[in-house]
Amino acid sequence: MIRPADLPQVIPVFPLPGALLLPRARLPLHLFEPRYLAMLEDVLKTPDRVIGMIQPDTNPKATAPGDGPPLHRIGCAGRVTQFSETEDGRYMITLAGVSRYRIVEEVEGFVPYRRVRVSWAGFEQDNRPPDADQSFDRDKFLDLLSRYFTAKALDTDWDSLKEADDELLINSLSMLLGFEPEEKQALLEAPSLSTRRETLVTLIEYALRGGDDYGVMQ
Incomplete structure (x- = not known):
């Protein structure tokens, strides 16, 4: 596990609607776009191997931290713990959730992917x-x-x-059930496991009352 003091202040981010990573959880990803293949190549050269997952912000009034499309301010960083290359040059990777973060500003640079300066303050429980x-x-x-x-x-x-511990059960369902991106963001930003569970229950009850047919992420 990366110690809080060792977490980098500037990280690459992977904006992916509906993809939720939580601390101490694992998220498999399929990388094939050239910019994200370049991101992975650069990340694997660093000692921490950290990538920040983040939800695009679809609110019409949202502002971007830089010149790209708007992003939510809070995301979750994960460490690349596994990766394998396919015959056609794509990568399958696994991110292990490390800590949530808050975007401070976007960092310009000569790379095809987005990087942001972050603050880890307020998310000490994640470590x-x-x-x-x-x-x-x-x-x-x-x-x-x-x-x-x-x-x-x-x-x-x-x-x-039935056998999973509380955090594994709640976090796994929060990540896997196919809620809308804004609802995933609410689950991410929940300040404690109990509030995340309460949010999850509310979303499930809403779906049972005739909400959108969310399905399940594959």
Whole structure:
């Protein structure tokens, strides 16, 4: 694990709508655009190997930190822990979530991808042992989740869900269920595991009441 003091102040960012990374979780990614292949090549030369995942901001009033399209101010950085190259030059990588960050400003430079200066302040919990959700009613939550999966004709490994610890369960579902990008952002910005769980429950209940047919990210 990267110590907070060792986290870089300038990081490359990968804007990807709907792709959510959370601290201590893992996110598989498929890189094929030349600019992101160049980003990976540069990142692998650094000791920290950090990439910042970030949601594009679709709010019409949103402003960009630089000259590119608007980005949300809060994202999550991950460390490249695995990578493999395909025969046609694409890469499959895995990011391990390190910490959330807040964008301070965009950094100009002679690279094809975007880089930002960030602040890690306010996200110290991300570098501590897993959070606990003292008020989590697991049986009630799993019953709600079962109704959601049935309504969406989805299948899962229920034994694994029942055995997963609180943080792994809540964060994995937050990342995998196909909510809208702005809803993913709300899950990311939740200040604690309990508030993320409450947000997740609200989104699932909304879907069961006839909200958009989110499906599941593949």
